[in-house]
Amino acid sequence: xxxxxxxxxxxxxxxxxxxxxxxxxxxxxxxxxxxxxxxxxxxxxxxxxxxxxxxxxxxxxxxxxxxxxxxxxxxxxxxxxxxxxxxxxxxxxxxxxxxxxxxxxxxxxxxxxxx
Numbered sequence: 772x773x774x775x776x777x778x779x780x781x782x783x784x785x786x787x788x789x790x791x792x793x794x795x796x797x798x799x800x801x802x803x804x805x806x807x808x809x810x811x812x813x814x815x816x817x818x819x820x821x822x823x824x825x826x827x828x829x830x831x832x833x834x835x836x837x838x839x840x841x842x843x844x845x846x847x848x849x850x851x852x853x854x855x856x857x858x859x860x861x862x863x864x865x866x867x868x869x870x871x872x873x874x875x876x877x878x879x880x881x882x883x884x885x886x
Contacts, residue, residue, distance in 0.1 A: 772854035772856045772864070772866060773854060773855065775852060775853060775854060775865075777830055777836070780836075780863075780865070781829070783855075783857060783880075784838070784880070785828065787880050788827065788828055789825075789826060791822055791823075791824050791882075792822070792825070792881060792882055793820050793821065793823075793881045793882070793883065793884050793885060794818065794820075794821045794822075794823055794878070794879070794880060795818070795819045795820070795877065795879040795885050796816070796817075796847065796849060796878050796879075797815070797816065797817045797819075797874075797877045798816045798817075798849075798875065798876045799813075799815040799874065799876075800813055800814055819885055820884045823840070824842065824843070825840035825841055825842050825847070826841050827840075827841040828841070830852070835850070835852055835853050835867055836851075836853070837849070837851075837852065838852055838878055840880075849865070849877075849878035850867075850876065852865045852878065853866065854868060860881065861882070862879060862880065862885075863879065864877070864879045865879065
């Protein structure tokens with residue numbers, strides 16, 4: 772993955788607009804850290820292969836970035852995005868890594884289901 776390039780990411784987001792796409796969205800703040808520190812509140816969210824169609828997608832901010840996808844009845848968004856890549860299957864993979872390089876958030880868009 773490489774650091775966010777807003778122009779390239781926005782162009783990739785636009786290519787998926789108004790198409791049926793599969794979304795992978797995941798957040799974590801160290802779900803397994805609470806066993807080391809009972810005072811640490813851990814939370815996370817995970818959805819994989821949600822089939823959506825968004826009419827508008829936008830990357831905003833100065834870094835870390837926010838990516839929002841306007842769907843029929845609301846929004847899908849991820850905050851804290853720092854890196855991206857277009858993989859060999861032409862999927863847009865975006866991730867946010869903390870100051871230690873650990874994954875905090877992922878938002879991925881594909882025209883085929885994730886395995």
